[in-house]
Amino acid sequence: MSAEVLVVGSGASGVNAAFPLVEAGHRVTLVDFGNTDRTYAPLIPHQPFTEVRQGDARQHRYFLGDQFEGVPFGKIRVGAQLTPPRMHISADTARWMPLDSNTFTPTESLAVGGLAAGWGAGAFPFDAHELEGLPFTHADLAPHYDTVAERVGVSGDRDDLLPFLGDSQAMQPPLDIDSNAEAVLSRYQRKREKLNAAGFFMGKARLAVCSRPHRGRDGHAYRDMEFWADTDRSVYRPQWTLEELKRFPNFRYLDRRFVLSFSERDGGGVSLLARHADTGADERHDAHALVLAAGTLGTARIVLRSLGRYGERVPLVCNPYTYVPMVNLGMLGKAPRDRRHSLTQLEVVYHPKDGVGMHGQLYSYRSLLMFKLLKEAPLPLREGVQVMQLLMPLVNILGIHHEDSPGPGKSVALHRGADGAPDRLEVRYEPAAEEERAQSDGERALLRHFLGLGCVPLKRIRPGHGSSIHYAGTFPMREGGGPLTVDGDCRLHGTRNVYLADGSVFPKLPSKGLTFTMMANADRVGTRLARRLQGGHV
Amino acid sequence: MVKVRPVMPASRAVSTSEPGGSALAELVFAPLEAHVFLRYLLGAEPPAEVVERYRAANEKLFAEPASAADARLLDYVTRRPWALPMLDAAAAFRRPDSLLRRKLLVGAAVLEATPDFTARFLPQAVSVPRLVLRGALLGLSVAFKLVVGLILLSMVEAGGDER
Ligand SMILES: Cc1cc2nc3c(=O)[nH]c(=O)nc-3n(C[C@H](O)[C@H](O)[C@H](O)COP(=O)(O)OP(=O)(O)OC[C@H]3O[C@@H](n4cnc5c(N)ncnc54)[C@H](O)[C@@H]3O)c2cc1C
Numbered sequence: 001m002s003a004e005v006l007v008v009g010s011g012a013s014g015v016n017a018a019f020p021l022v023e024a025g026h027r028v029t030l031v032d033f034g035n036t037d038r039t040y041a042p043l044i045p046h047q048p049f050t051e052v053r054q055g056d057a058r059q060h061r062y063f064l065g066d067q068f069e070g071v072p073f074g075k076i077r078v079g080a081q082l083t084p085p086r087m088h089i090s091a092d093t094a095r096w097m098p099l100d101s102n103t104f105t106p107t108e109s110l111a112v113g114g115l116a117a118g119w120g121a122g123a124f125p126f127d128a129h130e131l132e133g134l135p136f137t138h139a140d141l142a143p144h145y146d147t148v149a150e151r152v153g154v155s156g157d158r159d160d161l162l163p164f165l166g167d168s169q170a171m172q173p174p175l176d177i178d179s180n181a182e183a184v185l186s187r188y189q190r191k192r193e194k195l196n197a198a199g200f201f202m203g204k205a206r207l208a209v210c211s212r213p214h215r216g217r218d219g220h221a222y223r224d225m226e227f228w229a230d231t232d233r234s235v236y237r238p239q240w241t242l243e244e245l246k247r248f249p250n251f252r253y254l255d256r257r258f259v260l261s262f263s264e265r266d267g268g269g270v271s272l273l274a275r276h277a278d279t280g281a282d283e284r285h286d287a288h289a290l291v292l293a294a295g296t297l298g299t300a301r302i303v304l305r306s307l308g309r310y311g312e313r314v315p316l317v318c319n320p321y322t323y324v325p326m327v328n329l330g331m332l333g334k335a336p337r338d339r340r341h342s343l344t345q346l347e348v349v350y351h352p353k354d355g356v357g358m359h360g361q362l363y364s365y366r367s368l369l370m371f372k373l374l375k376e377a378p379l380p381l382r383e384g385v386q387v388m389q390l391l392m393p394l395v396n397i398l399g400i401h402h403e404d405s406p407g408p409g410k411s412v413a414l415h416r417g418a419d420g421a422p423d424r425l426e427v428r429y430e431p432a433a434e435e436e437r438a439q440s441d442g443e444r445a446l447l448r449h450f451l452g453l454g455c456v457p458l459k460r461i462r463p464g465h466g467s468s469i470h471y472a473g474t475f476p477m478r479e480g481g482g483p484l485t486v487d488g489d490c491r492l493h494g495t496r497n498v499y500l501a502d503g504s505v506f507p508k509l510p511s512k513g514l515t516f517t518m519m520a521n522a523d524r525v526g527t528r529l530a531r532r533l534q535g536g537h538v
Numbered sequence: 539m540v541k542v543r544p545v546m547p548a549s550r551a552v553s554t555s556e557p558g559g560s561a562l563a564e565l566v567f568a569p570l571e572a573h574v575f576l577r578y579l580l581g582a583e584p585p586a587e588v589v590e591r592y593r594a595a596n597e598k599l600f601a602e603p604a605s606a607a608d609a610r611l612l613d614y615v616t617r618r619p620w621a622l623p624m625l626d627a628a629a630a631f632r633r634p635d636s637l638l639r640r641k642l643l644v645g646a647a648v649l650e651a652t653p654d655f656t657a658r659f660l661p662q663a664v665s666v667p668r669l670v671l672r673g674a675l676l677g678l679s680v681a682f683k684l685v686v687g688l689i690l691l692s693m694v695e696a697g698g699d700e701r
Contacts, residue, residue, distance in 0.1 A: 053656040060591060060651035068595045071647050073640055335663035370659045371647040378634065380627035380683055381579060381642050383676050385658060390669055392661035 003533040004287040006031060006272050008259045008302070009502070011114025012515050014293035015241040016148060017501035017522035017529075018251070021291075024530035027250045030242070031274055031285065033110035034255030035092060039066065040085035046231040049224040049367050050338055062228060063369060071371070081368070082107075083227050086118035092277075096258055097301060098422055100415075104318075104429035106466040108297055112255070113238040115295065115469060116515065121235050122344055122361060123154050123208040123516035125166045130510040135479035135488035136524075144520040144527070146170055152236040152519065153210035153217065160196070161203035164349045172211045174204040175220055179337050180364040180396050181345035183330030187453045199351040200449045205344040205361070208236035208516065215244070222339045224367050235343070257283070261306040262290055262498060270497050289497040289529060293522065296471035296503040297412070301425055303475060303484075303492065303500075304414040313413045314484055315406040316427065317473035317509050320439055322462050324398045324447065325365075325376075326455040327391065336393040342367045348398075350446050356438050358446060359511040361399045365392060396455060400446065402439045405508040406473055407432060429465045470514050475500055476507035489532075490525045501525045569593075571612065574619045575645045578626075580655070588652055595644045600637065607695065608637035614694045621690055627680060628687030 003026050007018045010032040022028050040062040045052055052059060064070045065084035082089060093108045109115045125145050128138040149170040157174040158167065177185065188195065188202045195202075211234075212219040220234040230237060245251045257274040260282075264270055270290040274283050292299045300314065348360035365373070370392065374384045404410075409430030417423045447457045475492065478485045485493050486505050492498045501522040503514055572592050576584035584592075604612065611629070615622045615638065629636045650659040664672065 050660065053660065054653055057653055059653070060648065063651040064595070064647055068598045068644070071595065071599065071644055073599075073635075073643075332669065333663070333666040336661060366661060369647070369650055371643060371650050374646055375643055378630045379680060380623055380630055380687075381646055382581075382623060382626075383680050383683075384630070385579075385646065386672070387676055389658070389660070389662040390664060390672060393663050 003027070003289065004029070005289045005291065005529070005533070006270065006285055006287040007291045007293060007501075008032070008272070009114060009293040009295065009298065010034065010112050010238055010242050010253070011109065011293060011295060011502070012116040012119075012238050012519050013295075013502040013522040014114070014291075015238045015245065016151070016519040017291045017293055017499075017526040018245055019151065019241060020147075020523055020526040021530045021533075022245055022248045022251045024527075024534065025250060026530060026533055027252075028245075029252045029254055029285065029287070030245070031254045031257050031259055031272065032112065033092070033096070033258055033277060034253075035088050035111040037085055037088040041229065044085065044225070044229040044231065047223065048338065052225070073375075081120075081227065082118055083368070085228050089113075089115060089118045096422060097298065098417075098424045099297070099427060100424055101427040101429070101466075104427040104466040105464050106297060106318075106427070106471060107469050108295060110258075112242065116236070116238050119469075119515065120343060120361070120513075121208040122347075122513045123149075123152070123156075123206050123236075124359075124512035125168075125520070126510055126512065126514075126517045127164065127166065130512070133507065134477055141517075141520055141524060144523040145516075148516065148519045148523050151215075151241060151523075152208045152516075153214040153234075154206065154516075155209050155211040155220075156206035157204040159203035160192070160201045161206070161347055161349060164201065165203075165206050165347075172214070175207065175209060175211055175341055175343075176222070176339075177204060177345045178340040178364050179334060180328055180331050180393065181362060183328060183334070184362065184396070184453055184455060185346060187330060191452065195449060195452075198449065199353060200446075201349045201351075202346055205347050207343055209341075209343065210234045210236075215240070220341065222341055224338075224340050224342055226342045227367055254285075259294065259302055261302060262292075263306065264495055264497065268496070288533065289499065291499045291501050291525065291529065292504075293501040296474055297425060297427075299500055299502055299504045300412055300474045301414060301423065303504075305423060307484075307494075309484070310414055310416050310423075312484075313411040313428075314474045315476065315507075316410050316412050316429065316471065317404040317406055317507075318410075318429065318466060319404050319468040319470045319509050319511065319513075320402040320431070320436075320462075320465070321468035322400045322402075322439075322443055322460050324400065324443075324460050325458045326396050326398060326450060327394045327458065328396050329394070329454040329456065331394045334393070336364075336366075340364070340366075344399075345396075348446070350442070350449070352442070352445060355442050355445065357403065357511055358439075358442055359401045359513075360446065361401075363397045363399070365395045365397055398447075398450065398455075398457075400443055401468055401470070401511045401513065402442070403509060403511045404431075406476075407435070412474060427466075431465075468513075470503070470509060472503035472506040472509050472514055474504045477505040478507070489528050490521070499525055499529060568616065571616045571641070572596075574616055574622065575642055576649070578619065578622045579642065579645050579649060585654070588648055591648045591652075592645055595648060596641070599644060600641070604637050610697070611636060611638050611691075611694055612641070624683045624687035624690055625694070626687070627683035628691040631684055632688065632691060 070084040155172040218232040256277040272285045344361040346362040351357040
């Protein structure tokens, strides 16, 4: 028997929950706000960065933006890596999804593909220890990791990070690293034994990027334009899965809808209330089951509104994030290769025996343009440009993610909007002082190891809470849990047919990015729901 | 070891609308300013296309009235282009969020995204001895401009600008 299922959101979680349902023959309607960029993408040539820079007279349009929105002022902010061609990702969120906070600045999305339309594609499976406390085991999730790795295309190496990142038959060869990363990796290899004994492990990045042609996408072409365009489609974007879904006759994509709430019908099934983004008209959509994948904060709004839980606080977790520009002395006197990519070059797992673990990503700097570095340098601009020309081949940037678990200072609540205005989400994020101290101490120890690898840290920058863009924990997965939790199938407590497939269900976050695991879990949620519907259990 | 520098969102970190902005400060764009700033950055007369783009950027980015302090500094360097390198050095050090610095950065961004000038903004690899030599020369140049610039900046801030 085929059933009707509604999925909300076309982000990494939504499309990966929809896929197994559609494959199983169920009729799926994916409801989405669905913003896209129609302005800049058509302007960007399919050429390498240096050729674009030297030849394209229209480059100012996409590099700076027609409204000069790519020239940011003030200090480094959340989402600073979103360039004008990616800014549609967070468009309209302030109007449709207002948020109040003095301590937390999240980035949310109403775009086709959601946040992953511009993500860094770091794809990390959680290990058994990191999944502890969930109502399923690592072995239960393993086949879904494989399915998703094949669907999205993952590349990586079987190197020192294998024990932390696991293996997958679907894994493609790693991307080639650039000259800057090569210099760091070769120093690491020379000092490996000592570093490993201190809990420091380094390897090539595990990325949701095809290094060879895969599912109609090209292999990576090393054009160094990842922050600006998807010309070779090698970097995974949920839009690629959405395109595949659209080829199924039992799949329908309904965009320009803002989902407000759901209700369960007495006779069975679910009703969804959505507002048309252009006409403002309210619509009802009915189905046997509903899968919410509107992003952790987006889903929190829908659930709290639907259950009438205004003012009630639910937990929130988010990886604390710091980044550190460094000068790599190993690059002194060396010419950087032009053939390169702008994504993570190297990963670091740091698990000191007597401290907290953390995860680092090492980037080189070029394609985000020099003027953003000039802004940070206390130099007159004439000399600044010359200094940066010399320094840029040496600069690398280390992004550090810390783990996070719930605490009394970390929560969200929904408040009713006044006079027909949209409801407002209020976020409090105030970690305990000891947490922050432990993170800071850990960072200092990690940077000492980088100093040993010839990378001199310039300063540590904390762009503020929310800046990792990894949000989770609002409706934690717990077998036998109470209200505002989900069960092992990710079904919302107290409902018969409402499932959550995004970050909401993960009670805590290890220091790795959650998105790959979230996609695997979404595939698990979709697969289990498909089976349930097949059996007529709705 | 390096210092942690917590950072605020841009909207909270920058205020461009202190009370006391003069009528002159209301000017979002002055053609003379564009020529002075772009000539400083380029070391040559800027092409019309670049001036026009700088004008458009000013219109979009600096629509709010400038503070009195910012207006005074802009007025000073526009009338005395010789002082710009020095005041840029001082502002980079002491007033990195000043309107002068932001306008110069916009100028640099506009030049960086213009094919004729991109080569100046692409990384350059040099041998270690050349790096040391060029670093030392650049260091000396910055140090000189900074010392003179800080004196000039305190004069401008104190209103010591007799026209
Ligand atoms: C620059 C950047 C780099 C990143 N790098 C990494 C990385 O390297 N590794 C990693 O693990 N993670 C990374 N992330 C985080 C990652 O992108 C997110 O965790 C992930 O994309 C979240 O997916 P999601 O499907 O849960 O939600 P979202 O991406 O937020 O998608 C939500 C979807 O729901 C729709 N929607 C929302 N509300 C409504 C509504 N009310 N009605 C209708 N539709 C709605 C939106 O249109 C959108 O399609 C990065 C994020 C960014 C921005």
